[in-house]
Amino acid sequence: MSAPTTPSSSPSPRSTVTEREAREVAEAAREQDWRKPSFAKELFLGRFRLDLLHPHPLPADEDVQRGEEFLAKLRDFCETKIDGAVIERDARIPDDVITGLKELGAFGMKIDTKYGGLGLTQVYYSKALALVGSANPAIGALLSAHQSIGVPQPLKMFGTREQKDTFLPRCARTDISAFLLTEPDVGSDPARLATTAVRDGDDYVLDGVKLWTTNGVVADLLVVMARVPKSEGHKGAEGGEGGKAGKGGTGGKGGITAFVVEAASEGITVENRNAFMGLRGLENGVTRFHRVRVPAANRIGPEGAGLKIALTTLNTGRLSLPAMCVGAGKWCLKIAREWSAVREQWGRPVALHEAVGSKISFIAATTFALEAVLDLSSQMADEDRNDIRIEAALAKLYGSEMACLMADELVQIRGGRGFETAASLEARGERAVPAEQILRDLRINRIFEGSTEIMHLLIAREAVDAHLSVAGDLIDPDKTLSDKARAGAQAGAFYAKWLPKLVTGPGQLPRSYADFHPSGHRDLSGHLRYVERASRKLARSTFYAMSRWQGRMETKQGFLGRIVDIGAELFAMSAACVRAEHLRAEGDHGREAYQLADAFCRQARIRVEELFGRLWTNTDDVDRKVVKGVLTGAYEWLEQGVVDPSGDGPWIADAAPGASRRENVHRPIR
Numbered sequence: 001m002s003a004p005t006t007p008s009s010s011p012s013p014r015s016t017v018t019e020r021e022a023r024e025v026a027e028a029a030r031e032q033d034w035r036k037p038s039f040a041k042e043l044f045l046g047r048f049r050l051d052l053l054h055p056h057p058l059p060a061d062e063d064v065q066r067g068e069e070f071l072a073k074l075r076d077f078c079e080t081k082i083d084g085a086v087i088e089r090d091a092r093i094p095d096d097v098i099t100g101l102k103e104l105g106a107f108g109m110k111i112d113t114k115y116g117g118l119g120l121t122q123v124y125y126s127k128a129l130a131l132v133g134s135a136n137p138a139i140g141a142l143l144s145a146h147q148s149i150g151v152p153q154p155l156k157m158f159g160t161r162e163q164k165d166t167f168l169p170r171c172a173r174t175d176i177s178a179f180l181l182t183e184p185d186v187g188s189d190p191a192r193l194a195t196t197a198v199r200d201g202d203d204y205v206l207d208g209v210k211l212w213t214t215n216g217v218v219a220d221l222l223v224v225m226a227r228v229p230k231s232e233g234h235k236g237a238e239g240g241e242g243g244k245a246g247k248g249g250t251g252g253k254g255g256i257t258a259f260v261v262e263a264a265s266e267g268i269t270v271e272n273r274n275a276f277m278g279l280r281g282l283e284n285g286v287t288r289f290h291r292v293r294v295p296a297a298n299r300i301g302p303e304g305a306g307l308k309i310a311l312t313t314l315n316t317g318r319l320s321l322p323a324m325c326v327g328a329g330k331w332c333l334k335i336a337r338e339w340s341a342v343r344e345q346w347g348r349p350v351a352l353h354e355a356v357g358s359k360i361s362f363i364a365a366t367t368f369a370l371e372a373v374l375d376l377s378s379q380m381a382d383e384d385r386n387d388i389r390i391e392a393a394l395a396k397l398y399g400s401e402m403a404c405l406m407a408d409e410l411v412q413i414r415g416g417r418g419f420e421t422a423a424s425l426e427a428r429g430e431r432a433v434p435a436e437q438i439l440r441d442l443r444i445n446r447i448f449e450g451s452t453e454i455m456h457l458l459i460a461r462e463a464v465d466a467h468l469s470v471a472g473d474l475i476d477p478d479k480t481l482s483d484k485a486r487a488g489a490q491a492g493a494f495y496a497k498w499l500p501k502l503v504t505g506p507g508q509l510p511r512s513y514a515d516f517h518p519s520g521h522r523d524l525s526g527h528l529r530y531v532e533r534a535s536r537k538l539a540r541s542t543f544y545a546m547s548r549w550q551g552r553m554e555t556k557q558g559f560l561g562r563i564v565d566i567g568a569e570l571f572a573m574s575a576a577c578v579r580a581e582h583l584r585a586e587g588d589h590g591r592e593a594y595q596l597a598d599a600f601c602r603q604a605r606i607r608v609e610e611l612f613g614r615l616w617t618n619t620d621d622v623d624r625k626v627v628k629g630v631l632t633g634a635y636e637w638l639e640q641g642v643v644d645p646s647g648d649g650p651w652i653a654d655a656a657p658g659a660s661r662r663e664n665v666h667r668p669i670r
Contacts, residue, residue, distance in 0.1 A: 017191045025191035029307035040390035044463035044567055046502045046539030048532040052386060053574060056582035057379040059123050067124030074128055077104055078135040087136050088437060091280040098669050108172030110147045115168035122316060122378040129320055130327030137441040138281030140324045145214040148317035150177030151221045151260055158301045158309050167260060178215035181225045184655040188454045190307055193256055197226035206292040209655040217273050217283040218667050222261040225306045230254030255304025259294050267292040269660035278440030288660045316381045318392045321445050322374050322399030328442055329367035329403055332410040335433055336360050339414060359409040365600035366402050369572045372579035390462050397455040398568040400445035407439040460560035467546055470494040475551040502540050507532030516581055522594040524577045527601035531570050534608060538566050541615055558620040566611045569604045576600050
């Protein structure tokens with residue numbers, strides 16, 4: 001292997017994109033309109049639209065039959081063909097396991113049957129990911145990255161007929177796909193994207209480096225986001241069909257654009273297979289493009305539509321992560337139950353000690369709520385009656401955070417055995433329970449597909465969209481006085497109708513939501529009344545904050561994060577109650593479901609009240625001062641007395657374009 005030198009002696013130039021320019025790029029990629037109702041959007045506006053969730057939507061009988069038949073085959077495969085301990089030990093999913101999943105049709109779960117896929121609904125796709133992810137989370141990540149953000153989903157939504165006919169049959173059975181957006185110096189700020197795609201005749205020529213390319217090491221097809229330079233007079237690039245792009249030399253719209261790229265194309269080098277604290281079987285790498293020719297027919301949508309395609313794809317694609325979080329919660333509950341019943345301390349099982357019992361109750365109640373959120377969001381995605389962009393984002397945010405807490409509690413319940421590896425436990429004769437592994441494996445979900453911090457900002461932006469639509473010009477410093485005057489009149493009319501509705505509501509009437517207090521069951525109606533009242537309080541708090549901070553609102557990220565977290569808890573409470581009533585009506589563990597929903601809502605209400613208190617009583621201002629002190633070196637003396645075991649090298653690897661000087665570790669599986 002040649003030495004890992006960079007292809008250029010001088011570092012690549014750092015982006016000079018301003019904060020405003022970065023915001024404008026992100027804003028342009030948003031879906032601007034709300035054409036369908038949204039429960040979560042209404043919730044943040046103080047309108048508790050339970051009718052959008054209840055009665056619980058149900059899948060069609062034929063979808064259930066098809067889904068259950070596949071789940072049975074997948075369960076058998078997981079139990080007989082997947083050895084999670086081997087994947088953890090070797091840090092690789094065996095080729096025969098991947099081949100078996102292909103033969104089973106697992107790579108085509110969400111692809112239509114006419115292209116050779118299984119045509120499963122989102123509900124059963126989610127159940128399948130929860131199942132296979134419990135066998136090994138790296139396999140869940142492999143299948144999810146392939147179908148949720150890889151080639152199939154963007155082509156399903158934005159591809160031409162020719163693109164679908166060409167690529168979807170391959171993705172359904174033989175080819176693995178990956179999604180390439182992140183770069184060494186570009187994370188959640190796409191305005192600084194450096195990979196370029198320059199038009200040359202009937203092709204685009206790609207140059208750049210992509211980081212953290214999940215599935216990239218073994219992929220056959222790639223979805224690549226690259227920046228097309230703007231030029232004049234190109235009509236073909238304005239169209240929506242990649243196969244009808246105009247000829248080179250006539251100019252183009254430019255902007256961040258999506259392409260389907262053959263991973264074996266000349267000029268593509270997978271320079272490194274990355275290793276992580278968890279998901280050791282993940283085939284994630286660094287991919288370099290050097291003068292890679294991509295047919296214009298492989299462009300997805302028009303030039304400049306890449307970010308919008310990516311964000312729209314993620315509206316449902318984000319549900320894959322909470323699906324695996326639900327699977328993790330179920331496994332944590334199983335282990336906690338079995339272990340706590342046999343482990344005795346001070347004369348009785350540890351489960352009967354309140355300090356441990358409260359942890360078990362948290363795991364059980366939260367798992368029930370997470371599954372309720374997932375099932376409800378997935379079914380709404382299948383029905384396509386509602387806009388679920390906020391619901392899916394909340395599911396991802398809430399699921400990833402709560403799953404990590406549940407895994408951490410399981411490790412604590414297991415004590416020293418929770419910190420010990422499964423291999424070590426087995427070596428000394430005990431059951432090989434990978435509790436510490438699940439904690440490591442789940443940690444990435446708080447970063448994958450939008451970190452918790454980015455999700456807070458993304459959801460907050462959607463939550464205040466109605467306010468910005470009517471009053472945004474009032475707080476925009478670049479708007480003229482006449483613009484502000486018009487905005488003031490528009491805002492006055494909106495708030496004159498909206499604000500009075502935040503004073504009273506069904507949550508103050510003791511008989512509201514009586515359907516959720518059936519005879520012989522726990523009373524969930526009180527929890528729904530609480531959600532309704534809290535929803536109005538949340539909307540009032542948001543309005544007050546906008547009035548107080550105006551244009552500075554976007555800098556109050558601590559406040560916005562708490563607003564979003566309150567909304568996530570209220571959504572989860574609503575979903576838990578709706579699911580409990582659905583199970584009761586179906587005669588399927590109704591009494592137990594009501595108990596779990598009641599426990600979860602009581603726990604969630606405590607968290608909500610704390611978050612409401614922290615909206616206005618917090619250390620945000622003090623924290624900002626401390627941060628400034630840290631960055632200026634005022635507390636550098638506090639760092640003395642330790643040694644730094646970190647190695648040498650730059651904080652961010654050089655990503656200058658050019659030919660690769662490293663060995664290609666691309667490993668397609670055939």
